[in-house]
Amino acid sequence: RKEVEQDPGPFNVPEGATVAFNCTYSNSASQSFFWYRQDCRKEPKLLMSVYSSGNEDGRFTAQLNRASQYISLLIRDSKLSDSATYLCVVSSGGYNKLIFGAGTRLAVHP
Protein backbone atom coordinates (compact mmCIF):
# COMPACT_ATOMS: atom_id res chain seq x y z
CA ARG A 1 0.00 0.00 0.00
CA LYS A 2 1.32 3.45 -0.91
CA GLU A 3 1.97 5.84 1.96
CA VAL A 4 -0.07 8.59 0.31
CA GLU A 5 -2.86 7.78 -2.11
CA GLN A 6 -4.83 10.20 -4.24
CA ASP A 7 -7.70 10.14 -6.66
CA PRO A 8 -6.12 9.06 -9.93
CA GLY A 9 -7.80 11.70 -12.10
CA PRO A 10 -7.69 13.31 -14.54
CA PHE A 11 -10.49 15.68 -13.68
CA ASN A 12 -11.87 17.59 -16.66
CA VAL A 13 -14.21 20.35 -15.53
CA PRO A 14 -15.71 23.51 -17.04
CA GLU A 15 -14.84 26.94 -15.79
CA GLY A 16 -16.83 27.84 -12.72
CA ALA A 17 -17.19 24.26 -11.51
CA THR A 18 -16.43 23.06 -8.01
CA VAL A 19 -14.02 20.16 -7.80
CA ALA A 20 -12.85 18.09 -4.84
CA PHE A 21 -9.70 16.03 -4.47
CA ASN A 22 -9.26 13.34 -1.85
CA CYS A 23 -6.17 11.86 -0.31
CA THR A 24 -5.47 9.20 2.31
CA TYR A 25 -2.27 8.50 4.18
CA SER A 26 -1.13 5.36 5.95
CA ASN A 27 1.18 6.62 8.69
CA SER A 28 -0.85 7.68 11.70
CA ALA A 29 2.23 9.43 13.12
CA SER A 30 2.30 11.91 10.25
CA GLN A 31 2.66 15.43 11.53
CA SER A 32 2.17 17.93 8.74
CA PHE A 33 0.03 17.98 5.66
CA PHE A 34 0.16 20.04 2.50
CA TRP A 35 -1.28 20.47 -0.94
CA TYR A 36 1.23 21.39 -3.63
CA ARG A 37 0.54 22.42 -7.17
CA GLN A 38 2.78 21.40 -10.04
CA ASP A 39 2.49 22.91 -13.49
CA CYS A 40 3.85 21.05 -16.48
CA ARG A 41 7.65 21.01 -16.51
CA LYS A 42 7.84 23.12 -13.37
CA GLU A 43 8.75 22.45 -9.76
CA PRO A 44 6.03 21.83 -7.15
CA LYS A 45 4.82 24.94 -5.39
CA LEU A 46 3.07 25.06 -2.07
CA LEU A 47 -0.63 25.72 -2.46
CA MET A 48 -1.59 25.49 1.19
CA SER A 49 -0.86 23.75 4.44
CA VAL A 50 -3.67 21.66 5.92
CA TYR A 51 -4.67 22.08 9.55
CA SER A 52 -6.87 19.93 11.74
CA SER A 53 -9.42 22.71 12.03
CA GLY A 54 -9.61 23.08 8.27
CA ASN A 55 -8.46 26.14 6.44
CA GLU A 56 -9.51 28.28 3.55
CA ASP A 57 -7.60 30.50 1.16
CA GLY A 58 -9.85 32.26 -1.29
CA ARG A 59 -11.42 29.66 -3.55
CA PHE A 60 -9.45 26.83 -1.95
CA THR A 61 -10.50 24.90 1.15
CA ALA A 62 -8.45 22.14 2.74
CA GLN A 63 -9.58 19.73 5.41
CA LEU A 64 -7.88 17.10 7.50
CA ASN A 65 -9.45 14.20 9.34
CA ARG A 66 -6.77 12.59 11.50
CA ALA A 67 -9.04 9.80 12.71
CA SER A 68 -9.72 8.68 9.14
CA GLN A 69 -6.25 9.70 7.90
CA TYR A 70 -7.94 11.65 5.13
CA ILE A 71 -7.15 14.98 3.50
CA SER A 72 -9.25 16.91 1.00
CA LEU A 73 -8.94 19.94 -1.23
CA LEU A 74 -11.96 21.79 -2.58
CA ILE A 75 -11.63 24.28 -5.40
CA ARG A 76 -14.61 26.53 -6.02
CA ASP A 77 -15.32 28.57 -9.15
CA SER A 78 -12.57 26.85 -11.15
CA LYS A 79 -10.45 29.01 -13.43
CA LEU A 80 -8.54 28.01 -16.53
CA SER A 81 -5.39 28.86 -14.59
CA ASP A 82 -6.20 26.18 -12.02
CA SER A 83 -5.24 23.52 -14.58
CA ALA A 84 -2.30 21.68 -13.05
CA THR A 85 -1.40 18.57 -11.09
CA TYR A 86 -2.28 18.72 -7.40
CA LEU A 87 -0.02 16.80 -5.06
CA CYS A 88 -1.08 15.62 -1.64
CA VAL A 89 1.97 15.70 0.63
CA VAL A 90 2.48 14.33 4.12
CA SER A 91 5.39 15.00 6.44
CA SER A 92 6.52 12.42 8.94
CA GLY A 93 9.60 11.35 10.78
CA GLY A 94 11.95 13.37 12.86
CA TYR A 95 13.49 15.25 10.00
CA ASN A 96 10.59 16.61 8.00
CA LYS A 97 10.59 13.94 5.34
CA LEU A 98 7.93 14.69 2.72
CA ILE A 99 5.99 11.87 1.14
CA PHE A 100 4.26 12.78 -2.11
CA GLY A 101 1.12 11.31 -3.54
CA ALA A 102 1.09 10.48 -7.22
CA GLY A 103 -0.87 13.63 -7.95
CA THR A 104 -4.25 14.38 -9.45
CA ARG A 105 -4.37 16.17 -12.74
CA LEU A 106 -6.97 18.89 -13.19
CA ALA A 107 -7.93 20.32 -16.58
CA VAL A 108 -10.34 23.26 -16.57
CA HIS A 109 -11.87 24.01 -19.96
CA PRO A 110 -13.85 27.01 -21.22
Next chain:
Amino acid sequence: SAVISQKPSRDICQRGTSLTIQCQVDSQVTMMFWYRQQPGQSLTLIATANQGSEATYESGFVIDKFPISRPNLTFSTLTVSNMSPEDSSIYLCSAPPGYSSYNEQFFGPGTRLTVL
Protein backbone atom coordinates in the same frame (compact mmCIF):
# COMPACT_ATOMS: atom_id res chain seq x y z
CA SER B 1 9.91 31.61 1.80
CA ALA B 2 13.31 30.50 0.57
CA VAL B 3 14.57 31.16 -2.93
CA ILE B 4 16.37 28.13 -4.30
CA SER B 5 18.41 27.91 -7.47
CA GLN B 6 19.88 24.89 -9.20
CA LYS B 7 22.57 24.41 -11.78
CA PRO B 8 22.50 23.13 -14.45
CA SER B 9 18.88 23.48 -15.43
CA ARG B 10 19.23 20.62 -17.88
CA ASP B 11 21.89 18.36 -19.33
CA ILE B 12 22.28 15.52 -21.78
CA CYS B 13 24.92 13.04 -20.72
CA GLN B 14 26.52 9.89 -22.00
CA ARG B 15 26.11 6.56 -20.31
CA GLY B 16 28.83 5.87 -17.73
CA THR B 17 29.60 9.49 -16.95
CA SER B 18 28.73 11.47 -13.82
CA LEU B 19 26.94 14.77 -13.33
CA THR B 20 27.05 17.04 -10.30
CA ILE B 21 24.03 19.21 -9.62
CA GLN B 22 24.35 22.29 -7.45
CA CYS B 23 21.68 23.72 -5.18
CA GLN B 24 21.92 27.18 -3.62
CA VAL B 25 19.52 28.64 -1.07
CA ASP B 26 19.31 32.39 -0.46
CA SER B 27 19.30 31.99 3.31
CA GLN B 28 20.69 29.60 5.89
CA VAL B 29 18.57 26.47 6.32
CA THR B 30 18.96 23.52 8.61
CA MET B 31 17.73 20.85 6.23
CA MET B 32 18.16 20.35 2.51
CA PHE B 33 16.65 17.51 0.55
CA TRP B 34 17.15 15.91 -2.84
CA TYR B 35 14.25 14.41 -4.81
CA ARG B 36 13.89 12.60 -8.09
CA GLN B 37 10.88 12.87 -10.36
CA GLN B 38 10.86 10.26 -13.09
CA PRO B 39 8.82 10.90 -16.24
CA GLY B 40 5.12 10.91 -15.51
CA GLN B 41 5.60 10.18 -11.82
CA SER B 42 5.57 12.03 -8.54
CA LEU B 43 8.53 13.00 -6.42
CA THR B 44 10.62 10.47 -4.52
CA LEU B 45 13.01 11.51 -1.78
CA ILE B 46 16.59 10.44 -2.49
CA ALA B 47 18.31 11.72 0.64
CA THR B 48 18.54 14.38 3.29
CA ALA B 49 21.67 16.51 3.06
CA ASN B 50 23.00 17.13 6.56
CA GLN B 51 25.43 19.94 7.24
CA GLY B 52 28.56 18.61 8.89
CA SER B 53 27.70 14.93 8.58
CA GLU B 54 26.93 12.31 5.98
CA ALA B 55 23.68 12.42 4.06
CA THR B 56 20.81 10.18 5.10
CA TYR B 57 19.63 8.04 2.20
CA GLU B 58 16.20 6.60 1.61
CA SER B 59 15.58 2.99 0.79
CA GLY B 60 16.73 2.19 -2.73
CA PHE B 61 19.31 4.97 -2.90
CA VAL B 62 22.98 4.56 -2.00
CA ILE B 63 25.88 6.91 -1.46
CA ASP B 64 28.04 5.35 -4.17
CA LYS B 65 25.43 6.16 -6.79
CA PHE B 66 24.27 9.52 -5.40
CA PRO B 67 27.06 11.12 -3.36
CA ILE B 68 25.94 14.33 -1.68
CA SER B 69 27.89 17.21 -0.21
CA ARG B 70 26.64 19.86 2.21
CA PRO B 71 29.58 22.15 2.98
CA ASN B 72 27.52 24.91 4.60
CA LEU B 73 23.99 25.99 5.49
CA THR B 74 23.14 27.41 2.06
CA PHE B 75 24.61 24.97 -0.45
CA SER B 76 24.49 21.32 -1.44
CA THR B 77 25.47 19.15 -4.37
CA LEU B 78 24.11 15.85 -5.67
CA THR B 79 26.19 13.73 -8.01
CA VAL B 80 24.57 11.13 -10.24
CA SER B 81 27.37 8.64 -10.80
CA ASN B 82 28.00 6.12 -13.58
CA MET B 83 24.79 7.15 -15.28
CA SER B 84 22.50 4.91 -17.27
CA PRO B 85 19.37 5.81 -19.26
CA GLU B 86 17.29 4.80 -16.23
CA ASP B 87 18.71 7.84 -14.42
CA SER B 88 16.97 10.16 -16.88
CA SER B 89 14.79 12.20 -14.60
CA ILE B 90 14.25 15.59 -13.02
CA TYR B 91 16.28 16.12 -9.88
CA LEU B 92 15.04 18.71 -7.41
CA CYS B 93 16.42 20.09 -4.22
CA SER B 94 14.27 21.53 -1.48
CA ALA B 95 14.50 23.16 1.91
CA PRO B 96 12.12 24.26 4.63
CA PRO B 97 12.50 27.95 5.43
CA GLY B 98 14.92 28.95 8.14
CA TYR B 99 15.69 26.70 11.03
CA SER B 100 12.25 25.12 11.33
CA SER B 101 12.01 21.41 10.75
CA TYR B 102 8.28 20.94 10.36
CA ASN B 103 7.36 23.60 7.91
CA GLU B 104 6.54 23.29 4.28
CA GLN B 105 9.43 22.93 1.86
CA PHE B 106 10.31 25.10 -1.10
CA PHE B 107 11.74 23.61 -4.23
CA GLY B 108 14.38 24.59 -6.70
CA PRO B 109 13.44 24.68 -10.38
CA GLY B 110 14.88 21.23 -10.98
CA THR B 111 17.58 19.78 -13.20
CA ARG B 112 16.30 17.85 -16.19
CA LEU B 113 18.75 15.05 -16.93
CA THR B 114 18.73 12.93 -20.07
CA VAL B 115 21.15 10.02 -20.30
CA LEU B 116 21.83 8.58 -23.72
